[in-house]
Amino acid sequence: MLEKTTRMNDLYDFYQSLLTPKQRSYMSLYYLDDLSLGEIAEQYGVSRQAVYDNIKRTEQTLEDYEKKLGLLEKFQARTRIFRSMRNLLAHDANPELLRLVDALEKLE
Amino acid sequence: MLEKTTRMNDLYDFYQSLLTPKQRSYMSLYYLDDLSLGEIAEQYGVSRQAVYDNIKRTEQTLEDYEKKLGLLEKFQARTRIFRSMRNLLAHDANPELLRLVDALEKLE
Numbered sequence: 663m664l665e666k667t668t669r670m671n672d673l674y675d676f677y678q679s680l681l682t683p684k685q686r687s688y689m690s691l692y693y694l695d696d697l698s699l700g701e702i703a704e705q706y707g708v709s710r711q712a713v714y715d716n717i718k719r720t721e722q723t724l725e726d727y728e729k730k731l732g733l734l735e736k737f738q739a740r741t742r743i744f745r746s747m748r749n750l751l752a753h754d755a756n757p758e759l760l761r762l763v764d765a766l767e768k769l770e
Numbered sequence: 771m772l773e774k775t776t777r778m779n780d781l782y783d784f785y786q787s788l789l790t791p792k793q794r795s796y797m798s799l800y801y802l803d804d805l806s807l808g809e810i811a812e813q814y815g816v817s818r819q820a821v822y823d824n825i826k827r828t829e830q831t832l833e834d835y836e837k838k839l840g841l842l843e844k845f846q847a848r849t850r851i852f853r854s855m856r857n858l859l860a861h862d863a864n865p866e867l868l869r870l871v872d873a874l875e876k877l878e
Contacts, residue, residue, distance in 0.1 A: 679838035730787035733839075736877050747870050759867070762855050766874075769844050 667693055673724040676733040685720045692717055737770055775801055781832040784841040793828045800825055845878055 670693045678686055691697045691705070692713075699717075703710040728734055747763050778801045786794055799805045799813070800821075807825075811818040836842055855871050 680835075727788075731839075731841075733841075739877055740874060743870050743873050747867065750864070750866055750870070756858070758858055759855065762851050762858070765851050766848060769847055 670721060670724065672734050673728055676737070677724050677727045677731075680727060681720060681723070685716065685723070688713060688716050689720055740766070740770065778829060778832065780842050781836055784845070785832050785835045785839075788835060789828060789831070793824065793831070796821060796824050797828055848874075848878065 670689070674689055674693060678689075681689070687706075688702060691702050692699070697705075699710045699713050703713045706713070744763055744767055748760075751760050751763070778797070782797055782801060786797075789797070795814075796810060799810050800807070805813075807818045807821045811821045814821070852871055852875055856868075859868055859871070
């Protein structure tokens with residue numbers, strides 16, 4: 663479950679701008695604020711099942727976006743490369759190169 | 771017009787996976803293969819106006835995706851940084867670092 667939560671938080675980071683306001687609300691209450699389905703249902707005056715269905719569909723939507731755009735996978739690949747660059751630069755410090763690695767990471 | 775074509779080709783590169791098959795067909799015939807609206811209309815047995823409307827809407831869709839995700843802008847920013855890295859590494863050749871820059875560019 664923790665693994666799923668981490669993945670959903672990660673996907674949400676990348677694709678939240680493509681979701682509707684309601685999808686964003688439910689997802690962030692459930693995955694970021696850790697509210698229960700019942701608590702979200704109560705807050706919105708809808709059934710627990712309605713919240714559950716909406717969140718399940720949104721999870722699938724996020725996975726579909728990742729399948730199409732692969733932003734999370736590319737981010738993770740770049741992060742590994744940045745780490746390798748920093749390791750190399752630790753031995754052979756080049757301040758200008760380090761500044762460029764910083765600039766790249768800031769774009770993430 | 772050339773500038774617009776370049777931008778649409780660039781946006782299409784990043785977001786084509788989010789378009790419908792018909793949107794992809796029209797956009798690639800018009801912007802990549804340089805067919806006229808009339809030629810596309812004839813090929814699909816629809817009016818020139820229908821093709822025009824579809825393409826205009828798709829252009830707006832691509833701009834909306836760019837506004838939300840900024841993939842083209844980030845790509846361009848990274849490309850500039852890669853160029854700076856290569857310039858620095860040209861003077862202070864470090865084959866391992868160059869290999870990592872290659873790996874980063876391959877992810878684009």
